Amino acid sequence: xxxxxxxxxxxxxxxxxxxDDFNLSIAQGEFVSFLGPSGCGxxxxxxxxxxxxxxxxxxxxxxxxxxxxxxxxxxxxGMVFQSYALFPNMxxxxxxxxxxxxxxxxxxETNARxxxxxxxxxxxxxxxxxxxxxxxxxxxxxxxxxALAIRPQVLLLDEPLSALDAKIRLxxxxxxxxxxxxxxxxxxxxxxxxxxxxxxxxxxxxxxxxKMEQVGTPAQIYTSPETEFVANFVGQINLLPVKVVSxxxxxxxxxxxxxxxxxxxxxxxxxIRLAVRPExxxxxxxxxxxxxxxxxxxxxxxxxxxxxxxxxxxNPISMDVFNExxxxxxxxxxxxxxxxPVEACWII
Amino acid sequence: xxxxxINFWAFFWVVLAFLYFFLPMYGTLDFxxxxxxxxxxxxxxxxxxADPQFLASFRYSAIMGVITVIFSILxxxxxxxxxxxxxxxxxxxxxxxxxxxxxxxxxxxxxxLIRTFSxxxxxLTLTPFKTDILMVxxxxxxxxxxxxxxxxxxxxxxxxxxxxxxAQSLGANWAQILFNVIxxxxxxxxxxxxxxxxxxxxxxxxxGDFLARxxxxxxxxxxxxxxxxxxxALAIMSYALTWICLGLITLFSRSNNNQRQILGR
Amino acid sequence: MPSNNSQPxxxxxxxxxxQFTNWIGILPFxxxxxxxxxxxxxxxxSGAFKDQQGNFTLANMKFLSNPYVLKSYATxxxxxxxxxxxxxxxxxxxxxxxxxxxxxxxxxxxLTTFSGLAANFGGVPLxxxxxxxxxxxxxxxxxxxxICYANAAGVQVxxxxxxxxxxxxxxxxxxxxxxxxxxxxxMILTITPALEGLKKEWREASENLGASSFQYxxxxxxxxxxxxxxxxxxLLFGSAFGAFATAQALTGGSIxxxxxxIGQQIRGDVLNNPNEGYALALGMVVVMAFMIVGxxxxxxxxxRWLKL
Ligand SMILES: Nc1ncnc2c1ncn2[C@@H]1O[C@H](COP(=O)(O)OP(=O)(O)O)[C@@H](O)[C@H]1O
Ligand SMILES: [Mg+2]
Numbered sequence: 074x075x076x077x078x079x080x081x082x083x084x085x086x087x088x089x090x091x092x093d094d095f096n097l098s099i100a101q102g103e104f105v106s107f108l109g110p111s112g113c114g115x116x117x118x119x120x121x122x123x124x125x126x127x128x129x130x131x132x133x134x135x136x137x138x139x140x141x142x143x144x145x146x147x148x149x150x151g152m153v154f155q156s157y158a159l160f161p162n163m164x165x166x167x168x169x170x171x172x173x174x175x176x177x178x179x180x181x182e183t184n185a186r187x188x189x190x191x192x193x194x195x196x197x198x199x200x201x202x203x204x205x206x207x208x209x210x211x212x213x214x215x216x217x218x219x220a221l222a223i224r225p226q227v228l229l230l231d232e233p234l235s236a237l238d239a240k241i242r243l244x245x246x247x248x249x250x251x252x253x254x255x256x257x258x259x260x261x262x263x264x265x266x267x268x269x270x271x272x273x274x275x276x277x278x279x280x281x282x283x284k285m286e287q288v289g290t291p292a293q294i295y296t297s298p299e300t301e302f303v304a305n306f307v308g309q310i311n312l313l314p315v316k317v318v319s320x321x322x323x324x325x326x327x328x329x330x331x332x333x334x335x336x337x338x339x340x341x342x343x344x345i346r347l348a349v350r351p352e353x354x355x356x357x358x359x360x361x362x363x364x365x366x367x368x369x370x371x372x373x374x375x376x377x378x379x380x381x382x383x384x385x386x387x388n389p390i391s392m393d394v395f396n397e398x399x400x401x402x403x404x405x406x407x408x409x410x411x412x413x414p415v416e417a418c419w420i421i
Numbered sequence: 422x423x424x425x426x427i428n429f430w431a432f433f434w435v436v437l438a439f440l441y442f443f444l445p446m447y448g449t450l451d452f453x454x455x456x457x458x459x460x461x462x463x464x465x466x467x468x469x470x471a472d473p474q475f476l477a478s479f480r481y482s483a484i485m486g487v488i489t490v491i492f493s494i495l496x497x498x499x500x501x502x503x504x505x506x507x508x509x510x511x512x513x514x515x516x517x518x519x520x521x522x523x524x525x526x527x528x529x530x531x532x533x534l535i536r537t538f539s540x541x542x543x544x545l546t547l548t549p550f551k552t553d554i555l556m557v558x559x560x561x562x563x564x565x566x567x568x569x570x571x572x573x574x575x576x577x578x579x580x581x582x583x584x585x586x587x588a589q590s591l592g593a594n595w596a597q598i599l600f601n602v603i604x605x606x607x608x609x610x611x612x613x614x615x616x617x618x619x620x621x622x623x624x625x626x627x628x629g630d631f632l633a634r635x636x637x638x639x640x641x642x643x644x645x646x647x648x649x650x651x652x653x654a655l656a657i658m659s660y661a662l663t664w665i666c667l668g669l670i671t672l673f674s675r676s677n678n679n680q681r682q683i684l685g686r
Numbered sequence: 687m688p689s690n691n692s693q694p695x696x697x698x699x700x701x702x703x704x705q706f707t708n709w710i711g712i713l714p715f716x717x718x719x720x721x722x723x724x725x726x727x728x729x730x731x732s733g734a735f736k737d738q739q740g741n742f743t744l745a746n747m748k749f750l751s752n753p754y755v756l757k758s759y760a761t762x763x764x765x766x767x768x769x770x771x772x773x774x775x776x777x778x779x780x781x782x783x784x785x786x787x788x789x790x791x792x793x794x795x796x797l798t799t800f801s802g803l804a805a806n807f808g809g810v811p812l813x814x815x816x817x818x819x820x821x822x823x824x825x826x827x828x829x830x831x832x833i834c835y836a837n838a839a840g841v842q843v844x845x846x847x848x849x850x851x852x853x854x855x856x857x858x859x860x861x862x863x864x865x866x867x868x869x870x871x872x873m874i875l876t877i878t879p880a881l882e883g884l885k886k887e888w889r890e891a892s893e894n895l896g897a898s899s900f901q902y903x904x905x906x907x908x909x910x911x912x913x914x915x916x917x918x919x920x921l922l923f924g925s926a927f928g929a930f931a932t933a934q935a936l937t938g939g940s941i942x943x944x945x946x947x948i949g950q951q952i953r954g955d956v957l958n959n960p961n962e963g964y965a966l967a968l969g970m971v972v973v974m975a976f977m978i979v980g981x982x983x984x985x986x987x988x989x990r991w992l993k994l
Contacts, residue, residue, distance in 0.1 A: 124893075124894075125890055144893075145890070145893040145894055146893045146895075146896045146897060146898060147896075148894075149896070150894070152891065152894045154887045156887055158887030158891040160888060160891070160892075160905075160906050160910075161910060161991055162906070162910050163991070171892070171895055172896050172897075175901045175905070176896045176897075203990075204991075205991065219891075219895065220894075220895075223896060428788055428789075430787070431782070431783035431786070431789050432783070432787070434776075434779040434780045434782070434787075435780065435783045435787070435789050435793055437780075438783075438797060438870070438874075442797075442800045442804055442871075444825075444826065445815045445816055445819040445820075445867065446815065447825070448815070448820075448824060448825030449814070449815040449818040449819060452819070452824065452825050496714060496718060499711065499714070500711075500714070500715040503712050507708045508708055508709075508712060511712065515712075515715075518719055521723060521727075522723075523921075523924060525974070526924075526927060526928030526930075526945060526970050526971075526974070528928065528945045528948050528967075529948065529967040529970050529971060530723075530726070530727070532730070532951070532952055532963065532964075533727055533967065534722070535952060536729065536730075536733060537725065537726040537729045558718075558721075561718075561722070562722055620806070624809045624811070626810055626930070626931035626935075627930055627949075630949075631949070631952045631953070638810060638931065641811070641935070642810055645814055645817075645935050646938065649823070652814035652817065653815070653817075653818040655811060655814060656811040656812070656815045656818065659807070660807065663803060663806050664803055667803060
């Protein structure tokens with residue numbers, strides 16, 4: 074069942090441990106993202122799969138074949154780099170055909186594959202251009218085609234969109250997903266952009282400081298983050314410092330306002346915080362739900378949503394509402410009442 | 422295993438390069454210290470430094486070097502400044518002109534210079550003074566690729582237009598702009614150009630030789646013909662001089678961008 | 687000293703009004719260049735086609751086909767091509783080792799610094815250094831001479847004495863060895879930036895696509911480097927072809943390079959027709975021009991992907 078398997082993979086550079094205790098098994102055709110802040114070890118992990126770095130310990134296997142010490146040019150794993158890394162001295166077609174030529178594939182097959190790949194990325198017309206004549210988005214598409222041309226068993230993408238403009242990024246993101254599904258290719262996608270990870274992936278691995286924080290589907294990662302790091306890194310979150318009122322019932326208070334946590338573990342009296350996403354908050358008062366009152370501190374328009382910042386007993390809290398025509402926006406300084414369901418909050 | 426092999430070859434080439442650099446240098450140093458039989462001594466250096474002809478020729482070349490540097494600066498700084506400010510379209514042409522001395526072999530150039538100006542109507546080789554004018558002109562041309570490039574690079578790093586407009590708005594005239602604003606901001610660039618030009622003039626053989634002026638180059642050739650140990654001492658001294666010039670350039674340009682300079686021969 | 691002139695100077699008067707006034711600023715440069723560079727060079731051209739009375743002639747060109755002259759050109763070309771190829775290849779490998787070889791840092795910085803020094807160290811002192819090192823009584827010669835042992839018959843043999851084995855510093859071989867002293871550092875200085883411009887990702891992408899290290903070099907790295915390599919080799923060729931001082935001081939003019947011949951011509955030693963000297967000099971310019979045209983064509987071809 075498991076197609077690509079990383080077990081107990083560890084990598085250290087001198088004294089810095091870049092990746093530690095990494096365990097992951099990826100199914101065939103799955104799209105997995107590594108998400109985390111810069112320097113957390115995403116690239117290093119990816120490069121170990123590609124063979125550019127040797128793990129300090131642990132094992133990587135593909136279809137039960139041990140890959141760990143195989144040289145990169147024997148792995149049949151396609152890689153797309155952040156900087157495109159197209160060969161500047163070759164045309165688009167030559168770039169795409171490079172992997173087939175160097176491995177001595179027949180000319181006819183190579184040409185057919187080049188044509189197929191050009192069709193896949195919708196760039197038939199540009200086959201004779203040099204990389205310097207292409208836009209960033211086009212270059213990255215060629216890089217994708219080049220990596221796919223060798224029919225790799227796994228496709229690796231290292232922040233492929235981060236050098237591009239916002240608009241192209243969105244366009245290409247959809248295209249990557251389309252191509253991935255069309256070919257059914259097993260893919261690992263490295264990014265520090267949560268939106269990319271959430272929208273593209275079958276599963277997300279959230280990483281921090283060389284360690285896996287949480288593995289799960291986008292929905293799991295977003296709605297039930299297991300650690301404070303994940304909660305903070307993926308999406309917006311309010312973290313209210315609270316005092317425990319009743320450890321068994323999960324009742325807590327901010328100032329004198331009592332709240333009920335939806336999920337809570339064993340409360341041992343340590344300082345704790347209640348987590349709730351801004352979009353779960355609404356204006357008003359609902360009996361049986363959690364209710365808070367505070368003062369409006371700031372209002373910011375973020376396009377389709379409006380973020381209202383409140384001060385509740387000295388703690389900042391954000392509330393996101395859709396920027397609908399019927400929306401009535403309070404003024405700064407107003408007293409304001411918000412409510413959120415019990416299930417939407419949990420103790421961290 | 423593969424990376425090990427690359428390292429071995431890298432090591433091999435680096436060691437070979439080290440040997441090529443240092444064996445002649447060390448050999449020369451060793452040789453220059455052996456004038457007195459059986460002991461190491463500075464006798465060869467003392468002999469060189471005590472030779473009035475050496476002192477005279479060194480002085481002559483140094484003076485020529487300083488004059489060349491001064492006139493080069495006065496000629497090239499305003500030119501490059503003007504090109505950057507007003508005549509950007511001329512830059513490619515001027516760039517080609519300034520590398521001509523790299524393309525035309527020095528001896529060919531000097532041949533043309535002498536044949537052109539020694540005869541009538543110019544007759545610039547009749548008196549030492551007139552010959553020296555020709556020498557300086559020749560030196561300026563030979564040093565031009567370095568001087569121009571140094572100033573050009575320096576000029577690119579400062580915003581000439583803004584500086585000029587700022588100075589103008591404060592009421593400065595052209596001379597004040599050049600001397601009080603542009604020159605000080607180009608200190609590093611001018612200095613490295615000057616040092617390279619100076620080193621070039623000091624080591625130059627062809628002009629001094631064929632115009633029969635008492636420069637250091639011809640003196641060295643003469644010493645090389647007649648003596649055994651003094652040439653080695655002279656070679657070490659030139660190493661040191663080149664070293665000092667390059668060292669000063671690195672020192673001055675460290676704060677700015679590190680430009681590698683190439684000097685000709 | 688700030689001027690105490692209280693009257694504000696109108697800014698406007700410093701804005702030259704026409705293209706013509708713009709030209710005045712660079713007039714000194716062009717006058718100087720015309721008088722001391724262009725004019726003498728043009729004079730060289732016309733002189734090559736004149737006889738001593740100043741009439742047009744092609745006789746000087748015939749002088750160029752004189753076997754003695756042809757041989758000097760051949761020798762000059764030979765020395766320049768050998769030293770720029772050997773020095774170039776050697777310098778390339780050293781630069782490669784510096785940039786990508788994981789050699790110790792201090793070694794790299796010493797090498798780069800000394801490349802700057804050695805590339806600038808030419809002329810007469812270089813000849814002296816080689817004489818002191820590899821001359822008949824030079825440092826290395828002395829060491830090699832003293833490696834002796836007794837053979838089976840009990841006779842002392844010194845198998846490494848270079849001067850007993852056909853080596854002579856004051857020959858073409860010696861000249862080549864000496865020129866390489868400035869040639870390979872020149873290559874290091876000019877090719878290092880190009881090598882540093884090779885992106886690590888290109889190598890990785892190539893490997894990732896299944897290529898060997900050899901395939902990476904022949905299909906990716908060298909084609910990308912080719913324009914720079916050509917340019918550097920060109921520079922090396924020019925610096926050897928035009929070199930005069932080192933050869934003069936090393937061999938005392940006993941090797942007939944074109945530059946040495948022109949030198950003798952200027953002194954009036956050998957030929958009595960100065961216009962033949964013009965032809966000799968013009969020939970050198972023509973060789974350089976040929977090299978540059980060839981270089982430009984190759985450059986155009988190898989940088990097709992750069993310019994478009
Ligand atoms: N070649 C290397 N040598 C030393 N340290 C490295 C090297 N590559 C990465 N690191 C370190 O490993 C850590 C993880 O890096 P990386 O995998 O590039 O992070 P990410 O891709 O998540 O931004 C960082 O602290 C980085 O400094
Ligand atoms: Mg990274």
